[in-house]
Amino acid sequence: MKDGFGRTIEYLRVSVTDRCNLRCVYCMPAEGLKPMRHSDILRYEEIARLVRIFASLGVKKLRLTGGEPLVRRNLDTLVSMLKRIDGIERVALTTNGLLLSEQLPALIRAGLDAVNISLDTTDPAAFRAITRGEGPERVMEAIEACARVPNLAVKLNCVPTTQNAEGLCDLVSYANGLGVPLRFIELMPIGPGRTMKGLPEAEVLERLTACFGAWTPDRDTEGEKCRVFRCGDRTIGFISPMTHRFCSRCDRIRLTSDGKLKTCLEYPPQLDLRAMLSEPDEAIRAAMIQTILNKPAAHRFSERAADTDPRRMAQIGG
Ligand code: SAM
Numbered sequence: 001m002k003d004g005f006g007r008t009i010e011y012l013r014v015s016v017t018d019r020c021n022l023r024c025v026y027c028m029p030a031e032g033l034k035p036m037r038h039s040d041i042l043r044y045e046e047i048a049r050l051v052r053i054f055a056s057l058g059v060k061k062l063r064l065t066g067g068e069p070l071v072r073r074n075l076d077t078l079v080s081m082l083k084r085i086d087g088i089e090r091v092a093l094t095t096n097g098l099l100l101s102e103q104l105p106a107l108i109r110a111g112l113d114a115v116n117i118s119l120d121t122t123d124p125a126a127f128r129a130i131t132r133g134e135g136p137e138r139v140m141e142a143i144e145a146c147a148r149v150p151n152l153a154v155k156l157n158c159v160p161t162t163q164n165a166e167g168l169c170d171l172v173s174y175a176n177g178l179g180v181p182l183r184f185i186e187l188m189p190i191g192p193g194r195t196m197k198g199l200p201e202a203e204v205l206e207r208l209t210a211c212f213g214a215w216t217p218d219r220d221t222e223g224e225k226c227r228v229f230r231c232g233d234r235t236i237g238f239i240s241p242m243t244h245r246f247c248s249r250c251d252r253i254r255l256t257s258d259g260k261l262k263t264c265l266e267y268p269p270q271l272d273l274r275a276m277l278s279e280p281d282e283a284i285r286a287a288m289i290q291t292i293l294n295k296p297a298a299h300r301f302s303e304r305a306a307d308t309d310p311r312r313m314a315q316i317g318g
Pocket residue numbers: 020026027065066067068069094095096116117118157158159185186187188189190191192193194313314317318
């Protein structure tokens with residue numbers, strides 16, 4: 001369906017948990033967050049029912065996220081349930097990769113179409129400082145295993161900050177060497193990200209130019225959410241919600257793990273779908289339509305609005 005600004009909404013990010021096995025500095029405090037009660041988290045059957053209703057409104061693409069989605073038991077079961085829903089063309093996953101190698105075969109059997117793996121650095125000391133966890137070897141093993149799976153679309157996500165700035169060129173060489181697309185995602189002022197210094201796109205480009213030479217923007221991706229740059233046979237992407245806002249083309253909505261519908265990352269949830277689960281599909285569908293029609297025109301991260309969603313990325317479903 002189209003929202004109130006004529007944007008076609010066909011992409012739903014589904015957070016399956018707020019829990020995580022890492023504590024990335026821009027996402028969580030060192031002590032972690034108070035976890036939601038298990039009884040407040042949507043069951044797989046409930047997620048599938050809501051997705052069926054979203055699909056009837058035109059949602060075609062799903063991305064499972066969290067927290068860390070792979071800490072939720074039997075995620076492959078959810079993937080196969082979602083793949084069977086009429087209208088759903090693609091089920092993808094965003095993960096920190098730590099538990100991916102062991103779960104990959106089951107996820108592939110379940111029909112997973114794509115995986116985005118977050119890797120901010122290949123440098124072990126910087127990885128430990130950023131994630132407050134062990135790696136990055138396990139994550140890199142998983143990336144390499146994914147790259148070998150035919151028909152699985154694999155991408156790497158990196159949030160550039162002062163903490164991984166020195167390793168950005170190595171990360172580009174690693175990703176390009178594997179033939180896996182790498183995208184730099186600008187730090188957003190959410191949770192601890194509010195007080196950190198992210199590197200804006202221009203600064204990342206400057207650093208990569210010093211290593212590899214000049215990067216040329218791919219004109220076909222101008223104005224897109226992910227803008228591609230090339231340098232010889234190297235390619236990188238930028239998702240820059242702060243310096244190159246793409247809200248006018250935003251086709252996404254979010255379902256949090258406790259069943260709230262969010263139509264913009266920055267605004268508080270607009271609809272409590274979990275509270276509606278006892279109602280018939282038609283009532284839920286009508287409420288979804290009304291909420292999607294009211295999707296805000298754009299985020300207000302730069303304005304520091306008083307009613308910005310106070311939840312952290314792991315609680316929203318990044
Ligand atoms: N745990 C999984 C992971 O790390 O890929 C999925 C959830 S995580 C919240 C999704 C993405 O959000 C990650 O790529 C992470 O780097 C990014 N992220 C978290 N906090 C952010 C922030 N303040 N600004 C920009 N990206 C952020």
